[in-house]
Amino acid sequence: MLKILLTIAVIAGIYFFLIKKPQVAKKRQERAEDEKRKPKDDEDIMVECEKCGTFVSSKEAIIVDGKYYCSKSCAGIR
Ligand SMILES: [Zn+2]
Incomplete structure (x- = not known):
């Protein structure tokens, strides 16, 4: 009986x-x-960051009003 159960499990x-x-x-x-x-x-x-000119990847850039910013502080966000 145990063998059958093992076979089923396998x-x-x-x-x-x-x-x-x-x-x-x-x-x-x-x-x-x-x-x-x-x-x-x-x-x-x-x-290019609109404010400080730093180049940043488009994936990491923050876009505000169609302009790219390197960081939140450059974008004017807290
Ligand atoms: Zn910047």
Whole structure:
């Protein structure tokens, strides 16, 4: 009887292992599609701070009224 239970447990383990893999792949695909959906201007380019002239990556830059700032203090935010 114990052998049967162990066999079932092993089969269940393999079953879940095989089932989980495609789900991970699917999640990766969804993430890749999210990346595609992002606008092109989200690319990592260097922009100049409007106030102090420091170059900062567009991802880290703070945009106020269409102008780029290197930090919150330059942008006039606390
Ligand atoms: Zn600045």
